[in-house]
Amino acid sequence: MKKAFLISALLLSGCAYHKNPPETPTSSHNQQQVINQLLNYVAGQAKEKWGEDEFVQAGKHRYVKYLDGYRTRAHIDFDRGKIYVxxxxxxxxxxxxxKAIVQTLLMPADPEHAELFSDKEVxxxxxxFLLGQVLDHDGxxxxxQWRANRYANHLINTQLNTxxxxxxxxxxxxxxxxxxHLQQREYQYAELIQNAAKRYGLSEDLIYSIIKTESSFNPYAVSHAGAYGLMQVIPKTAGADVFNxxxxxxxxxxxxxLFDPxxxxxxGAAYFYILKNRYLRDVKHPTxxxxxxxxxxxxxxxxVLAxxxxxxxxxxxxxxxxAPKQVYTALTTQHPKDExxxxxxxxxxxQKDFNENVLTK
Structure with a gap:
């Protein structure tokens, strides 16, 4: 209780601590609570500057990084293939x-140093991470850094709007x-996906399709459900099962x-292994x-069972x-959750799209 009170106090204290949001503890009870606190903390700081209507928050398919006391923002919409600075x-x-353009263009493939929950520089x-997904004015x-600076200067001088x-x-x-750009991100993780598929006896197209659905291959993905990264793993459920x-x-x-790709x-693949060999092992038909x-x-x-x-x-x-077709119909029309x-x-x-693309290559 003392720890929870301390975190709340830090969040409520405003500007005095706005450079150092609380760290995420490792207990299962607090993991989801604190990811929400971190997201809400950034939201509070950003809304104060931008207002409710212009506020944008990081999500599963969206990278958002605030800088400069939350007055400057980089926003990548991975579904639309657009970057807004x-x-x-x-x-x-x-x-x-x-400066924000350069930071975004050169942001690392490893989210460990992204500073998503503060306005610190990356x-x-x-x-x-975006290498090959953005081309400069010379294609x-x-x-x-020199090319990123050059392109950023070009954009500021020719395309800065108000x-x-x-x-x-x-x-x-x-x-x-x-x-x-989506394929470029997929390529980055091809070897990791192949290895995980072999390790746990899964098909590569399943892992690809889950990642595309969960995050559009955005390793910085976060959600209020307390999920992290490419496959949106929740520490206290899937993460705990895999560890244990x-x-x-x-x-x-x-x-x-979990931010490490x-x-x-x-x-994520190990959790599918658990589903296949433990929780759902009594399902007889492979489809x-x-x-x-x-x-x-x-x-x-x-x-699923409900x-x-x-x-x-x-x-x-x-x-x-x-029959498998009946199972599919039930799960897509009668599952308790619309999502x-x-x-x-x-x-x-x-999955179908992935396999069709593979066959045409």
Whole structure:
């Protein structure tokens, strides 16, 4: 209780601690609580500057990084393939977005140094995450600081726009990502996905489709559900199961552990292994098992069984009496959660799309 009170006090104390938001503890009870506190903390700081209407928050398919006392913002919409860099600074309306553009273009592939939950600058090290996903005004990929600075200056001098907002005036630049930006991100994780698929006896297309559905291959993905990274692993549920049942480790994974792409993909794949070989091992037909595993990844094993009956044993019996097509229909029309119904449809669509693309290459 003392720790929870201390965290709340830090959050409520405002500007005195706005450079140092609270760290995430490792207990399962506090992991989800604190990710919400961290997100709410950033939201409070940003809304104070931008207002409710112009506030943008990081999410599963959206990278958002605030800088400069929360007055400057970089926002990547991975679904639309757009990058928006904007500032409220009236004194240096070119300098702040220029710096934010460079920070965004060179942000590391490893989210460990991203500083998502503060306005601190990103630590630029290693291969840029967006390499190949954005080309400069000469059509060249941006890997080095000099080229990022050069392109940022070009954008500021030729494409800096303004718009009135409730709290004043915003200066902004819009950058269009390459047409194959999604494929470029997929390539980054191909080897990790292949290794995880072999390690846990899964198909590569399943892991690809889950990542595309969960995060659009955004390793910085976060959610208020307390999920992290590419496969949106929740520490206290899937993470805890993997640690305890597969890794033989005590406790649950930290956010730092799950922000690492290799750990995240391994943990997500290991959870599918648990679903396949433990929680849903009594599902007899392999196609019905496939549908059930995907649905359970989003809505839990309990949600899958509740689709068929309130009693788990009767539910499993009914599920096994159905043809795979009937199981699919039930899970996409009768699952207790609407999100889980759509989730199965989306993942299967991406799996089909992935396999068709592989065949045409």
């Amino acid at each position: 904007s500032t409220l600074s009236q004194r240096n309306p070119k300098e702040h977005p220029q 630590v630029l090290k290693g291969k840029p 060249k990929p941006i890997e080095w 718009k009135p907002i409730k709290n004043g005036k915003a200066y902004y630049v819009e950058i269009t990502m390459t047409k194959d 049942l597969v890794k033989n480790k005590p406790g649950i994974p930290t956010k730092e552990y 290799a750990n995240n993909i391994d943990t 019905s098992l496939h549908f059930s595993m995907i649905s359970a990844y989003n809505g839990g094993t309990g949600g 689709t068929f009956d309130k009693d788990r044993k009767r539910a499993m019996t009914k599920l096994n009496q159905m 889980a119904r759509r989730y199965l449809q989306k993942v299967l669509y991406f």
